[in-house]
Amino acid sequence: QIVAALLTLPTLRHPAATPLVIPLRPDLAPPMACVQAMAKSAARRVAAAPAARRAFAAGACDLKKTLVHAEHLEDGGKMVDFAGYSMPVQYTKAGAPHTLSIIDSTKWTRESASLFDVSHMCSIRWTGKDAFDFVERVTTADVKGLEPMRGTLSVIPNENGGIIDDTMVTKCHSKEHGEHVYQVVNAGCAPKDLKHFDEQLGKFGGDVKMQVMWDDRGLYALQGPKAVEVVQRLSGVDMSQVAFGQSLWLSLEGGECLVSRCGYTGEDGVEIFAPEEVAVKVWRALRQQPEVRLAALGARDALRLEAGLCLYGHDLDETITPPEAGLSWVVGKARRDPASKNPFIGSERILAQLSDTSLVKKLRAGLKPAAGPPAREGAAIETTEGEVVGTVTSGTMSPCLRQNIAMGYINKPFNKKGTELQVVVRGKRYPATTVGMPFVPTKYYKP
Numbered sequence: 369q370i371v372a373a374l375l376t377l378p379t380l381r382h383p384a385a386t387p388l389v390i391p392l393r394p395d396l397a398p399p400m401a402c403v404q405a406m407a408k409s410a411a412r413r414v415a416a417a418p419a420a421r422r423a424f425a426a427g428a429c430d431l432k433k434t435l436v437h438a439e440h441l442e443d444g445g446k447m448v449d450f451a452g453y454s455m456p457v458q459y460t461k462a463g464a465p466h467t468l469s470i471i472d473s474t475k476w477t478r479e480s481a482s483l484f485d486v487s488h489m490c491s492i493r494w495t496g497k498d499a500f501d502f503v504e505r506v507t508t509a510d511v512k513g514l515e516p517m518r519g520t521l522s523v524i525p526n527e528n529g530g531i532i533d534d535t536m537v538t539k540c541h542s543k544e545h546g547e548h549v550y551q552v553v554n555a556g557c558a559p560k561d562l563k564h565f566d567e568q569l570g571k572f573g574g575d576v577k578m579q580v581m582w583d584d585r586g587l588y589a590l591q592g593p594k595a596v597e598v599v600q601r602l603s604g605v606d607m608s609q610v611a612f613g614q615s616l617w618l619s620l621e622g623g624e625c626l627v628s629r630c631g632y633t634g635e636d637g638v639e640i641f642a643p644e645e646v647a648v649k650v651w652r653a654l655r656q657q658p659e660v661r662l663a664a665l666g667a668r669d670a671l672r673l674e675a676g677l678c679l680y681g682h683d684l685d686e687t688i689t690p691p692e693a694g695l696s697w698v699v700g701k702a703r704r705d706p707a708s709k710n711p712f713i714g715s716e717r718i719l720a721q722l723s724d725t726s727l728v729k730k731l732r733a734g735l736k737p738a739a740g741p742p743a744r745e746g747a748a749i750e751t752t753e754g755e756v757v758g759t760v761t762s763g764t765m766s767p768c769l770r771q772n773i774a775m776g777y778i779n780k781p782f783n784k785k786g787t788e789l790q791v792v793v794r795g796k797r798y799p800a801t802t803v804g805m806p807f808v809p810t811k812y813y814k815p
Contacts, residue, residue, distance in 0.1 A: 434487035435586050435647040439655070443662055451555035453488040456664040466655075466662040473667035474674075474767040477633055478808070481592035482663035483654050490558035491581040491641065492565075493540075494549040498574030500539075501710055503549045506568050507537055508690065508712050510700030511549060514539040517615045519628055522698050523690055524553070524561060529717035530686040531693070532564060533557040534678065538615055538628065550615075550626065550641075554680050558582070568713070586647030591637035591671075593811065594659040599627060599638055602653055612636065612812040621649040632668065634675025634810040673773065674766050676734060676805025682745055683732065683761045683775060689714075691721040692777070694732045730758065733783040734805040735774040735791065740798035743774045743791040749782075750790050750797065757782045760791060766807060773807045774800070 431454040440447065444461025447454045458473075459466045468476060476482055494503055500511045509522035519538030523531045533553050540550040553561045565578060590598060596607050603618040607629070610616060615628040623646030631637040642650040654660055669679070678684050678693060690698055699722065703712060706719055721727045737743050742763045749758035763774030774791070782789065787802045 432488070432583065434485055434583075435644065436485055436487070436651045439648065439651055440485065443655075445662075445664065448665075450665060451488055453555065455485070455488060456662075458664050458666045459662050468661060468663075468667075470666035470670060471767040473661065473663045474670045476661050477592045477635060477663060477667060477671055478768060479593065480661070481590055481594040481598055481637070481657070481659045482633075482667065483651075483660050484589040484591065484663050484668055485586075485651070486589050486639070487583075487585070487587045487647075488555040489587055490553050490555060490561070491585065491587065492551040492553065493545065493579040493581060494551065495545055495577045495579070496575040498572075498576050499549055502569070502572050502574060502576040503537060503551070504703070504710055505572065505712060506565060507535060508699045508703055508718070509537040510702045511537060511539055513700060513702050516541050516547070519550075519613055519615060519630060520698070520700075521695075523684075523695065524564065525690075525712060525714035525718065526686055527714055528686075529689045529714040529721070531680075531684045531688055531690065532686060533561050534680055534684055535561075536628075536630065540615065540626070542617065552587075552639075557680060584644045586640070586642040586644075586651060588640045588642065588651060588654065589631055589633075589637065590640065590654055590660070591631045591633040591635050591663075592659075593636055595635075595637040596629070596813070598654065598657045598659055599640075601657070603627075609815050611814050621646045621653055623650070625650065629813065632675075632677060633671040634677070634806055634808060635671075636811050636813045670764055670767055673762050673764055673775070674768055674806065674808040675810055676775065676807060678732075679762060688777075689718055689721060689728075691718065691725075691728050692730055692732065696722055728780070730777045730779050731783045732761075732775060733758075733778045733785075734803045734807060735760070735763075735776060735789070735800045736803050736807075737772045737774065737791050737798050737800040740772070740791075740796065741793050742772045743793050743798075743800070747774075747776075748792040749776055749778055749800070750792060751782065752788055752790060752799075757789070768808050775805065778802065 432452055433454050440456045443466050444459050445456030446458050446460050448457045461467050503511050507522040507524055519536055522535050522537045524533045526532050536552045538550040541547050600607055605618055610629050612629050617624050618627045623643050626641040628639045630639055742765050743760045744763050745761055747760040748756050750756050758776050758778035760774050760776040766773045785802055785804050789800050790797045791800045
C-alpha cells in the first residue's frame with residue numbers, strides 16, 4: 369500500500385466548481401511501477417522516522433484514543449501514532465466493504481461519501497462578553513463581521529507574522545451558551561496553541577472564558593458529493609439552503625450535534641461535533657449508510673493535496689506568513705486597518721506585506737513534474753540552469769489525475785504559472801512546470 373511517509377506526518381486538517389467523478393475501475397489504476405516506487409519510498413521514510421512517531425497502537429499504551437477507537441479496530445484499522453493518538457492510516461480487514469486501497473478510498477470520496485475520524489483535533493469554546501475581541505486578537509478572523517453560525521478558515525499568528533497554527537473559527541449560538549466562538553485547532557499544535565492562548569488571556573484581561581473540548585466528544589468529517597444527502601436522511605432536516613461554511617444544530621441519534629458544512633478534501637461535506645453520550649452511536653449510524661465508506665489518514669492527505677490545501681508543519685510553519693502562503697484572504701477586510709484599536713498579533717508585518725507585495729520574496733505554488741518519482745517534502749526546486757529557487761513542501765502521485773503533483777515555496781518571479789523548472793529527487797533532475805491550484809476542481813456548495 370501507498371503510505372508514503374504518512375506515518376511521519378503531524379496533524380491533518382482543513383479550506384466553486386464541478387466535482388471530478390472517476391469510476392472505480394481496474395483500468396484506472398496507476399502503473400504498477402508507480403505503486404511499487406511509492407511503496408518503497410514509504411518503507412524508507414518510515415524506517416528513517418523516530419521510533420516514537422511510527423509506533424503501532426498495539427505496542428504503545430500511552431497513546432490517546434478517540435471515542436471510536438474500538439470501532440477502528442473492529443473494522444481492521446491499521447493504527448499508528450499520529451500526533452499522540454492511535455489513529456487509522458488505512459482499513460485492511462480482509463473482505464470488508466471499508467477495506468479500500470488509498471487510491472480507491474480517495475476516488476470513493478470524490479464520487480460518493482467517506483467518513484473520517486478527526487476527533488484527535490482540539491475544539492475550543494470561547495464565551496464571555498469580550499470573547500469576540502479576544503479571538504480577533506489571537507487570530508486574523510473578522511469574528512464580529514461573521515453572520516451567526518458562519519465559520520471561516522483563519523490563522524493564529526505570532527509576533528513576527530508567522531503562523532503558529534491554522535484554525536477554523538465559527539461564530540456560534542446555542543441555547544446553553546448563547547452567542548460564542550467555536551474553534552478547532554490541529555492536534556499536533558494544540559499544546560502550544562493552548563499555552564499561547566493562556567499567555568494572551570493573562571495580557572488581555574477581559575471577560576473571556578476558554579473551554580477546551582478534546583477527548584470527551586466525537587469529531588467526524590463526512591466528505592463527498594453524497595455526504596449531505598446522508599446527513600439529511602439521518603436528521604430529517606433539509607440542508608439545501610446551508611452553504612459551505614455555515615453550521616447548524618441537528619439531532620442525530622438522540623443528541624444535539626453541531627454540524628458544519630466544511631471539510632479538508634475539496635469536496636462538499638460536513639464536520640460533526642457529537643457529544644460523548646452519542647458519539648459512538650453517531651459514528652455507527654454514519655458508517656452503516658450505503659453511500660459511506662470509512663477513510664483514514666492516507667486518503668485524507670492525498671485529497672487535501674489534490675485540493676491544494678495546506679498541511680501544518682509542512683506547508684505552513686512559524687516562519688511563513690499568510691501572504692507568502694497564498695492565504696491573504698484569511699485576513700478579513702475589517703482586520704486590515706493599521707490603526708485598529710484591537711490589532712491581531714503580528715499585524716504589523718502581515719499588513720505591510722498585504723499593502724506592499726514587493727516585501728513578499730517567495731510564494732506557495734503548485735508544481736506538476738513531467739516525469740520521475742513524486743517530489744517529496746524537501747526536494748529542491750531549480751531553474752533549468754540549475755539555480756535553486758525553492759523547496760517542495762508536499763508531493764504525491766495524485767490518485768485522481770494519475771500523475772505527480774507537488775506544492776512548495778518558490779522565489780519570485782519563478783513562481784508564476786507556466787514557468788519551466790526542475791525538481792531534484794534522489795540526486796536526479798526532472799522537468800516540472802508551475803501550475804495553479806487546486807489540482808482537482810473543488811466543490812464548495814452554494815445554494
